[in-house]
Amino acid sequence: MPIAAVKPKFNPKLKTTHFAVLYLIVLILAILLFPVAFGPRLFLSSLPFASFITRRTMSSSSPAYSQELYIAQLAVQRASILTKRVFHEKAKGTVDKNDKSPVTIGDFGAQALIIAALRHNFPDDAIVAEEEAAQLRTDENLKNTIWDLVRSTKLDDAASEQALGGAIKDADEMLDLIDRGNSPGGNQGRIWAIDPIDGTKGFLRGGQYAVCLGLMVDGDVKVGVLGCPNLPVDDKAPLTADIGSNQTDEGHGVLFSAVLGQGATSRPLTAVASSEGRAISMRSIPSDSLADATFCESVEAGHSAHGDQASIAQKLGITKPSVRMDSQAKYGSIARGAGDIYLRLPVKATYQEKIWDHAAGDLIVREAGGQVTDIHGNRLDFGIGRTLANNKGVIAAPAASHAKVLAAVQEVLNAKQ
Numbered sequence: 001m002p003i004a005a006v007k008p009k010f011n012p013k014l015k016t017t018h019f020a021v022l023y024l025i026v027l028i029l030a031i032l033l034f035p036v037a038f039g040p041r042l043f044l045s046s047l048p049f050a051s052f053i054t055r056r057t058m059s060s061s062s063p064a065y066s067q068e069l070y071i072a073q074l075a076v077q078r079a080s081i082l083t084k085r086v087f088h089e090k091a092k093g094t095v096d097k098n099d100k101s102p103v104t105i106g107d108f109g110a111q112a113l114i115i116a117a118l119r120h121n122f123p124d125d126a127i128v129a130e131e132e133a134a135q136l137r138t139d140e141n142l143k144n145t146i147w148d149l150v151r152s153t154k155l156d157d158a159a160s161e162q163a164l165g166g167a168i169k170d171a172d173e174m175l176d177l178i179d180r181g182n183s184p185g186g187n188q189g190r191i192w193a194i195d196p197i198d199g200t201k202g203f204l205r206g207g208q209y210a211v212c213l214g215l216m217v218d219g220d221v222k223v224g225v226l227g228c229p230n231l232p233v234d235d236k237a238p239l240t241a242d243i244g245s246n247q248t249d250e251g252h253g254v255l256f257s258a259v260l261g262q263g264a265t266s267r268p269l270t271a272v273a274s275s276e277g278r279a280i281s282m283r284s285i286p287s288d289s290l291a292d293a294t295f296c297e298s299v300e301a302g303h304s305a306h307g308d309q310a311s312i313a314q315k316l317g318i319t320k321p322s323v324r325m326d327s328q329a330k331y332g333s334i335a336r337g338a339g340d341i342y343l344r345l346p347v348k349a350t351y352q353e354k355i356w357d358h359a360a361g362d363l364i365v366r367e368a369g370g371q372v373t374d375i376h377g378n379r380l381d382f383g384i385g386r387t388l389a390n391n392k393g394v395i396a397a398p399a400a401s402h403a404k405v406l407a408a409v410q411e412v413l414n415a416k417q
């Protein structure tokens, strides 16, 4: 039979085309079904700029307040860079406030950068911040010095800088941002509390200071972040009084964070955004063996009653001298077990503690296994305005020994009356 007369059973060219079409269909189906099968996070993580996209878009499946924590950590990191630049590069530009306490170009600049980041990410949130721009509006030189710092301070990582909203437009916008921290506070809705430099006197001395940011929702602190540029990175480093050192930056700079119900962490202040923090916890010291405890207090005798605090320590059988350090670095230090107790007994009956001096530290200590109350044993009430008007003094201690510390505080104070 002639070959041409045989009818081929199939056309090989046609078969190749069929396979190609089938292959394409399977490929398209696989791409479409991949996110369903393996979860949207895994799918997005395969794309460029993955970490940025997942953080921005997947908050519904993330732990509560993960986006707020992420932005707060970046904002504190960026503001801390500014404060370090002020310390190393600039005259501090100290001005006296009405209450005679100092404020520097670092305080104003750090506040502007943090508020810019919050306004970009959470435009509807209220903000209570320590500083205001009034003095800068009448002092062109001061304003321009701060603007120069603010516009040139950025995070190294471009995606993180982008997440904070990038640059502020001009010096006038910077002033307006600083004044956005004028909320009266209260117990309704979302309110951020900012202390751009806590322990300004410590900062000026080259000692401890902290960049502090907390988020309150209906008066309850949900997120707390503390940047402590002069504390050792090492959580195990012994607690030493650091009231004006000539230390190098090497091995220093720590970022403490906490979210209500999710524990507390620390990580190097220079760590990249995606790095996980190390879980921290207070030392557990049984209440009957406080002799070995370390207690810390303010450097400034005008901020807490050193004499009363010494009597309390003596009553508790504490043998070591107190460690004096400025700022909320005290809260961070006891939260990671470097110290044990923080006493802040009032010097003047009329002084009202400010919410920005305590919001982040209060949460970080409680999430690390501590308890924080005033001298009457009441929890700090962040929901009544810009001050802790319902409280007097602060006592922070491991939960198991707080009652014993509180009893000693009350004995000493009652004996004075």
Ligand SMILES: Nc1ncnc2c1ncn2[C@@H]1O[C@H](COP(=O)(O)OS(=O)(=O)O)[C@@H](OP(=O)(O)O)[C@H]1O
Binding pocket: 101, 130, 195, 197, 198, 199, 200, 201, 202, 297, 298, 299, 300, 301, 302, 303, 304, 325, 326, 327, 328, 347, 348, 351, 354, 357
């Ligand atoms: N009279 C009085 N009593 C209690 N607290 C006061 C008082 N005056 C000021 N302040 C606030 O103290 C903040 C400084 O924190 P510390 O006291 O922990 O640091 S220090 O060691 O005393 O420098 C300090 O915070 P910054 O102004 O941010 O440094 C003040 O808000």
Ligand SMILES: [Mg+2]
Binding pocket: 101, 102, 103, 130, 200
């Ligand atoms: Mg101040």
Ligand SMILES: [Mg+2]
Binding pocket: 195, 197, 198, 199, 356, 357
């Ligand atoms: Mg302060």
Ligand SMILES: [Mg+2]
Binding pocket: 107, 130, 195, 196, 197, 198, 199, 200
């Ligand atoms: Mg301050």
